[in-house]
Amino acid sequence: MKKLISGLFISLDGVAEAPADWHFPYFNDEMGAAVDAIWSRSDTMLLGRKSWQEFAGFWPQNPDAEGADVMNGTRKLVVSSTLDNVDAWLNSTLLEGDPIEAVRKAKAGEGKAISMSGSLTLTRSLLQAKLVDELHLLIHPIALGSGARLFDGGEHVPLALLSSTTFSTGVLHAVYGPA
Structure with missing residues (x-):
């Protein structure tokens, strides 16, 4: 069974929206290595519609950007109730039916892990579905004060801390698993 690994850039006050607007001053080699470690463990990406559209609007047009070979070459599973097709980005497949059941089925397959980046709504749903x-x-x-948060209220998702590392920039890399 494949593991599902979700990675998010998040502020102290829980905002995970639009990290491109606030996270880059904190990016360094330590963070790059942590992100690379997630991607190296996976052979499939899982993305919600918004993240897929954002990534599909950048990576195929920038094949020489650092990481483009991984982003463009990796199999992508897309969860969306509004997209008709995902032909705009190579190796993308639109998941059919109930997203929770589709992800459960994808996890049951063979191979490396499935990784996620962003996709807040999908991440929330998958956390609640365990x-x-x-x-x-x-x-x-950094506290941002406003923006979409990972937990936007009402959810009860017990987690257990698996590991934590503090980077020289003050960024804390905390890894949680199901409690």
Whole structure:
């Protein structure tokens, strides 16, 4: 059975929306190695519609960007109730039917892990369904005050801390699993 590994850049006050607007001043080799370690353990990406559209709008047009070979070459599973096709980005497959059951079926397959980046709504749903095996939070030492949060209220998701590392920038890499 495949593991599902979710990774998010997140602020101290739980905001995970639009990390491109606030996270780069904290990015260094330590964080790059942590992110690379997640990707190296996976052979499939799982993305919600918004993240897929954002990534599909960048990576195919920038084949020489660092990491483009991984992003473009990796198999991508896309969860969306509004997209008709995902032909705009190579190796993308639109998951059919109930997203929770589709992810459960994908996890039952053989191979390396399935990794996620972003996709807050999908991440919340999969955490509640107890399908996330590892939640990697790269907690940045900044409070943003507003923006979409990983937990937006009402959820009860017990987690257990598996490991934590503090980077020289003050970013905390906390890895959680199901409690």
